[in-house]
Amino acid sequence: MEDPAVALIQADLDCEAFQAGCREGRWRVVAFAYPRLDFKIAAIKPNGTPTECGFRADLTNYPAVAPEVKLWDLENDRQPVGAERPQGGQRTTQTFKIWGKGTVYRPWDRQTGPHSNNAATKPHLAWNASRDLTFIFEDLHGILVSNARPLAAGAAA
Template identity: 35%
Template sequence: MPEPVFNPARHRLEHDLSSAEFESGVEAGLWRLVSLDWPHLIAAVTAGDGQELGMRFDVENYPGTAPAGQPWDLENAEPLQISRWPTGGSSAQIFRPDWSPSNGNAPYLACDRIGLATHPNWANDNANRAWNSGRTIVFYLRQLHHELRAAHLTQQEPA
């Protein structure tokens, strides 16, 4: 059986997921790791109402390339229906039904790969919130959690 090929992006992400910084967010109840099936990371971020928003990230070429996130249905392992996206607070500016669906359901954030690709000026205009190769997944999760502080999530109707 051939030796597995070393993947520096995966190695770096696994390092960041085991960092004290990531674990402190887990212990504080801000987020949690759901799974890592390279190159997809699934995490749950706590919203203001205490419910969790699932997020699926494409982390290919991490950290040189920003993660590409999308709201994720943790129960059904599929993109979260728009009707269940976060509402309240600033979440409507981040999870935008007028922009996100045509952009892979990406959050409208300067730390997201799709946001940066569609708004090349963001890296300079929003440097304090924009992704760069010195950032970690914790930076992205903090940005999401910050925007979800006053948000609430719509629960799926029972079948």
């Protein structure tokens, strides 16, 4: 018998908002074999160069249990080190810092939510069973392209 989470995850991956992000090049799924989801999110380096960042998510008991998401070098099957990690402003640095079990530092993450009471102090970013994968992908995409904002401001000056 297939885990019911598989159908819920597939529904999230098939929904229009998620598919729009794929069509627009904001993100893409690399592989899905429950409970693991490997994906890439479009990013902008501090020098303005477009790139992608890889991630590995554990979606065990989804959506009742928050996903656990790690920054992941999908080509070499390991966590990125040093300069391989996203660089940028404070929000980027905080999100992708090395800590605990190596997950991204966002209140919706399984490990981060309970840490320092993050989920309670940031309920607008906390995981709950009504959230979907698009919520996570949009959050990560916003952080990873935030380096474009200073570039756009400089170009307008």
